[in-house]
Each structure stands twice: as C-alpha cells, then as structure tokens.
C-alpha cells in the first residue's frame with residue numbers, strides 16, 4: 281500500500297526538464313526525503329505531488345488519486361509547508377490558524393479547538409495573541425507547520441523545513457516533526473542537508489538535475505557513499521578542476537596547496553565504514 285506513487289515523473293518548462301523521470305513510492309506513516317542541491321527539481325516534484333502543478337508525463341497518485349483529476353480532493357487532505365513562510369502578517373498568531381481552518385470549510389468550534397491544540401504542539405501557546413512579525417524565524421516555521429495541520433492531513437509536505445534556521449531552532453523543529461511521525465503522519469520533505477535527512481527520513485532519494493542519483497535509508501547511503509571522516513576543501517573557484525584532478529591522482533597535499541581544510545563532521549559510530557579511508561568534498 282502506498283500513499284504517494286510516482287513513476288517516470290517528468291516536468292518540462294519548454295525544452296528544459298526540471299524533473300526528468302523520477303520514480304518513488306511512499307508508504308503510510310513513512311517519512312520520505314528528497315535530498316539535493318538547489319535547482320535539482322525537488323520543489324517542482326513537491327508541487328506536482330501537492331496538486332498545484334501539472335506533470336508533463338509519467339504517472340502520479342496521491343492517496344490513490346490522480347492529481348490531474350482530483351486536485352481539490354487531494355489538496356484538502358494534504359498539509360503543505362512551503363519553502364517561504366507565507367503567514368498572514370496582518371493577523372495574530374492564533375488568528376492565522378483560525379482563518380486558515382475556515383478555508384477548509386471546517387466548523388468554527390472545531391477549528392478553535394484544533395488551533396489551541398496545535399499552538400500547544402508548536403510550543404506557541406504563550407504567543408497566541410502575538411503579531412506574526414514579533415516571532416523568531418523558528419517560531420514562524422512552527423506556526424506554518426501548525427497551520428498546515430489544521431485540516432488534520434494524512435500527509436504533510438515540507439519544502440526545506442529548516443533552511444535558514446539556527447541550530448537550536450532546527451532541533452526544536454526536528455523534535456516536533458519526529459512527534460508527528462510518531463503519531464502516524466506521512467512526511468514528504470525536501471532538504472539540502474544530509475544531517476536533516478538522517479534525523480527525519482526513513483528513506484530518501486538523492487536528486488540532481490531532475491534525476492534520482494541514489495536511493496535508500498540514510499544509514500545505507502552513508503555506508504555506501506561516505507567514509508569515517510569527510511573533509512570539506514575549499515580552493516579558489518578557478519582552481520577546482522585542477523584540485524579535483526590532483527586529489528583523484530592521489531598526489532594532492534592540500535595543506536601545501538594553500539587550501540583551507542575543515543573537518544566537517546565525525547559520523548556516529550554506527551555509520552562508520554572503512555575507518556582508515558578519508559574522502560574529500562570539493563566545494
């Protein structure tokens with residue numbers, strides 16, 4: 281049983297394929313990630329799943345329905361957290377939830393109850409009467425998530441949920457998303473960050489240039505593609521090609537070539553593979 285099934289999904293803008301034959305399936309209650317750099321096609325994929333953009337070809341079902349034929353039905357059963365917060369700054373925090381809930385045609389009393397529960401969930405109960413402008417970036421993000429949950433959706437789509445947040449705000453948000461997952465909400469999220477994917481996703485696909493480059497659980501991807509230490513090496517932008525060639529030939533001594541070496545992170549013990557090797561990322 282799947283709640284989202286995409287097969288050979290394509291989205292073209294003129295001659296350009298923003299999504300170029302992506303296939304994946306998401307099971308109920310699963311947390312599934314699209315990981316990739318800017319321009320990879322993640323948001324375009326999300327918009328097709330969210331039934332706000334039509335596909336060029338391929339097949340797609342969301343909750344068993346084709347978004348081309350059942351857009352309103354699908355949209356009413358999804359929660360969507362867009363990349364840019366689009367909260368209503370004219371309204372207070374709780375009013376944002378009440379107004380949004382009314383768009384779904386939900387009874388006023390039900391929306392009010394749900395708004396209060398969601399403010400608790402988002403740790404914003406003490407800010408219910410605050411202006412949106414007074415909230416921190418992390419609080420705005422949590423309010424956007426609370427708002428996306430007002431219709432009690434079975435699937436939550438999150439486009440780069442923590443981009444731009446400080447580490448503490450990210451961890452609070454991860455904790456809230458983890459709780460949602462525990463409650464059985466299916467999560468589909470995009471991210472640039474492997475650590476975010478590792479925290480939140482059961483499975484993920486790595487996307488670049490509109491195509492899937494790798495697929496699996498975060499742990500299996502780290503085992504397959506990473507090593508115990510990852511160094512991020514920055515050269516002058518005109519020196520990347522030479523540096524890459526030198527590293528590939530095993531001839532590089534980066535400290536001698538003037539590169540800035542920065543140990544990026546040590547992977548948890550469970551993810552350590554091939555402990556004596558070192559890999560480099562050229563930024």
Ligand code: ADP
Pocket residue numbers: 293298316317318319320321322323324325
């Ligand atoms: P990501 O979310 O991975 O950063 P996007 O899905 O936003 O990537 O974009 C994928 C590619 O499609 C980019 O090259 C982007 O410029 C292009 N693109 C996205 N939307 C449009 C559009 N409406 N018209 C033309 N090109 C677009």
